Amino acid sequence: MNKRNFTVLYDYLKHPYASQREVAEHTGLSLGSVNAANKELTNEGFLASDSLTDNGYEALHPYKVENAVILAAGLSSRFAPISYEKPKGLLKVRGEILIERQIRQLQDAGITNITVVVGYKKEYFFYLESKFGVSIVVNNEYASKNNHASLMCVKERLGNTYICSSDDYLLNNPFEAYVWKAFYSAQYAEGTTKEWCIQTGAMDRITNVTIGGSDAWYMLGHVYFDKAFSHVFRQILEVEYGKPETADKLWEDLYIKHIKELDMVIKKYPEGEINEFDSLDELRAFDPHFIENVDSDIFDNIEQVLGCSKSEIHDVYPLKQGLTNLSCHFRTNDGEYVYRHPGVGTELLINRNGEVTALKKAKELGLDDTFIHEDPKRGWKISKFVPNAKQPDPHDAAQMDRMMQMCRSLHESGADVETKFDFYVEAKRYESLLLEKGPIDIPGYKEMAAEIDELERFVQADNAPKCLCHNDFFYLNFLIDEKDKYYLIDWEYAGMSDYANDFGTCSVCCELSENEVDRALDAYFGRKATNNEVAHNYAHIALAGWCWYLWALLKEAEGDFVGEWLYIYFNYGAKYLKKALEIYRKGM
Template sequence: MSEHDLITDQGLLALEPYAVEHAVILAAGLSTRLAPLSYEHPKALFTVQGEVLIERLIRQLRNAGIPQISVVVGHMKEQLFYLEDKFGITLVETDDYLIRNNHSSVLCAASFLQNAYLCSSDQFYEVSPFHRWENGSWVSVVQGLADNRETPLRIDSKGRVASRDIRQSDDSWYMMGPAFLDQEDGARLVELIELDYDLPGTKEKLWEDVLLDHIRAFEIYAKPLPKDAIFEFDRMEDLCSFDAAFLENVDSAILDNICRTLDCDRSDILDVEPLTKGLTNLSVVFSCKGERFVYRHPGAGTDELVNREAEAFALKAAHSLGLDSTFVYEEPAEGWKISRYIPNCLPFDYRNSAHVSGALEKIRCLHDSEESSPWSFDFYEESQRIAKLLRSENAPIPHDFGTMEAMIGKLAEPMRLGRGRPVLCHNDFYGPNILIHDENICLIDWEYAAMGDYGCDLGNFIAQGSGYSVDEALAVLPFYFGRPPTKAEAAHILMCTAIVGWYWYVWALYKEHSGSSTGSWIRTWYSAAKQFGEAAMDTIVNQPNDIGSLSEEQFNALVNLEQDSSAFIEPSILSGLGSLGLVDDDGITAAGLAALEPYRAKRAIFFAAGFGSRMLPVTLNTPKPLVRVWGTRIIDRLLDAVSSIGIEEIYVVRGYLKDEFDQLRAKYPTITFVDNPLYDSTNNISSALAVKDLFQNAYAFESDLLLANPNLITKYNYTSNYLAIPVDQTPDWCFDVNGEGVICSIAKGSEKPCWQMVGASYWNAADGKQLAQDLPEVFNSNPEARQIFWDDVALDRKPQNYKVRIRECNSDDIVEIDTFEELQELDAAYRTGGEGR
């Protein structure tokens, strides 16, 4: 007989004000104390004594007649989605579980806390504590917990919770199990959590702590329950002691991995404890057959940051070299790893010369090992990639980010010059990854290991928390080299330290933007990038010769030496460069590379918006730059040429059949497309206008040029210039030049000797900046100006603002295909009606 059968309709009506309206179940947490099982499934989904914990709890609530049940989910929330269909409950999603305790989950469920039960999903109630009606707010309490993990309470003579109790004893009462909050108290709890939310210390508080902090604002009764009525599972031992078959029956690939690797049974896995160190992964330490091991589980999103195959390769190499005695096994496809746990390790001390010398000798052993990995890692390139991600996601950028980025960019090329041959590097070589035990040293955590610059391992050692000043950093280098470093080596290590610090700083900005805190590390990496970057700049910039003021003879000599250190240079020029510190006996120095930096091509612009009507019928379905000649797209030869000199910042202005250009991304992933909606109503000045801010240190190409000589696309250019062919006469666009080779006029056709224009130009920083101003001014000056070629802006409309030279080439170097007939003449495949090989 149910309680409803004993109560009249009038009695039910009298109970209505006491009806429980909601139940809120908290199921968002990580449950790290139940690692590694909680790495695979939310604790709420553990099966205990044949029942899924949260399903059992929901059934008990439903059986009590609770009409609305809400579950707050976070960690692995997708595994709990099925509950909505199976039980008709409501899911409330939160991401705050990553950075806050469960008070934030209560806040997310604020609208459901009217006359509501508040429960934890990880508890097992032997007998249901829930009822259809409740008379006032209460919290369940249990007397004399075995391990006193909860806060003891003081209960007054009327049975109300009065305060925390300062004493703990076998008869103390502890809050444990469900609670019931009436409408008034539910609203008050939410209000107090909101009030305390931003106070120091609140992040770590349970909702129960907030309640007890303000218990005088409530009239909440203590509802005693027998100790064996509630079971809470905080650790694996709790589960195993309650359900002897739990460990054998739990669905866990992690336990299977451990058993298979260590040739053990699940019952051999004991004393499991989570490890909290590390910013990337989830790990536990455990015992098996008398030994302690660490199981490393890859953290969420680490597949995008870590190459597990490269890590596994490096781990095997390090183990064989005696550098990492902890390694047992890594599964490269899935990223999990088992290592031996080394107890009683001393913390690495950057001020202990024995620690420092031993660590640097170990890393030198790795670099000298001749081990060769198929993978490589470049800290500067990776920093650029992550910085691009930050900008693409509109992440907040710090005020001085651009200034520091520019400084680091000036160090990149000189650093590359000094790196020597690539060697196998650890790439995360710093204190926490250096274990000191029994006077032995072990290097661990090889997640970023790959071929790279030896100096970047030293840069990691210094930049990641050493606390060294620049002088102190230089003072430890003899431990690595076995001698004092040369000036070039010392300068190289300073550059590496700055760039490594910058990489980790940019990485930290992205992690913070993604919701993962890096704590004080972000400041550490920022400071290293700034401090060592400025010191490195002193080694290459503070020279008698000012950056950007090379004579043309000096420029040509440095370019030749950059390409070939043994190139012949006229002795007087060589001597002058040596006195400036730009060259030495080994060739061009880091300072010399820095002096060339203002002349380096940094980006390339391709104008590819036009229809190409004279190339019909082949351009009917294909933009002209994508037409194939001898089996290769016309634009590819130009793209290959700019890529070969290190240009990654590539822009393609498109219009006609613009989506067809998307195919280029497969081969050239750094391309940025810029759409020109005016391509069919204006001349190509509108395409130049669309990229007006990108001409500084930039090549600009008409994309229908067939490049036969890629050597025309040079890494460095002394001045702005156009490629041009000397001819006796021409019907095409051409230049007249003065005695210095500077273009003084442009015209369509000439019957006298001139320079036939080729649609490939280079613009230095000053002229590129000027174009950004002149292009919109000319374009908007009158309607006629919208129908001119973009080249006319600098060469015809505003020539006084520019000094553009010609750069000689010949007709075999580069060909402009204007008509279908010219295409047929060039590629025989088009003469037979085909579309090219």
């Protein structure tokens, strides 16, 4: 059946006994096209007296929508900070929760077999099962792979299937019970755009997609897979899925890569029909009352600490996402700030009281005067934003000198916190966790571990002073402002430690050469380091490398991919273990 005849037959299904003029108005086809289609459908036995026959129903059956899949697993990191508290699809926009509105629209179109694929904060979506009768599928790889992993989870459910995003606001219900063929929704962009722009050939078939373009139709909103598309795409997905280069790909990337094999057309919608929100400011433009009505502890915290109104908060966007926390930029009438939201499980890793004490001391010392407030119980923090900041180059001698001077200033501050940190103790803890997974049969491991034990005995005999250390002291935790002022940020791991901890961390994580290590050590002391000081600090490079090497082995054993850092940690541990022991054994 051609598209014209399908369109007319489907309209008669929805409007039995409609006049041909009415069908033309419903479908946008010309009256002549409707007349021709009516004749052909009648001759084929699909229509009788402008109503579907049994054969007509049978002819439409292959085009019947079987189900819908709503993708709701992602982090929505661009929608910080609200996405730190709840998934974006559960936000209430113009009085309706986004995913609920979309489920109702699907059900109103007669599509009741709906699967919601969840991942990030998955438990927030479970209520939909009882409220709407949807099926929940969990994507456990949502953080390590892109949205193609969600489709992999439901590959057997792909047939005549709508693929939807949980956080779209569809102005008018676009869903139909019967669909002609696979399509991707699109809206038109006048002028230059960074969107994924669609090129089409005969019969509106999509022939190419480019990221960025001008005066073009671009991908936006829901998609429809027909059975033919689903069959081919499922095969492609199974082949591509395990490849390392596929991990960060969208399913659309796979579609574009195999676009010649996958038959899909464009479906054009007027401007404003499909609404996606990539930022808080975009959402506020669509729903001006959103901020005032949003249920958000984060905005309550900001309002309380800064004494501003929620309506003042704007220019919100995510900053770098660390291993333990999430951070975003925001602006009020009084300036620019950073909101740090603690990651899941950080309460087990971080002593927030110790962090607050360290932050206050760092501000007093002028090491980090960006600090404004932290809640020690819940771990959220507000700091001043440093505009146009850059990070130091650890291989630039002058910049490393500045870092070392700040390190010495911290160590001589006399500050005291509850938290303690010791590389050797931490390494033993990682080793015990690793042994729970089985014997460590790495060649040379036992010999190196024994020498680490020997090194620790020498280190303890030094009776080196304990002081407040940053314990994550390397260039990524420094900022340099436009006036060349240095800030040492991220004090979560600060604690009372051997003073050489920070030097050891810096040497390993900045990947300093041997000459750079020696020069930085002299810069720390402001003079030539003594033989004892060299041995002690070399030992802490070895201990830092060893500790993080064991951490990396544990992560690899748990299925995480550490990459080149596994070797970097090992290499620094082994090299400086040999150097430090050589000095100690000679009796210095």
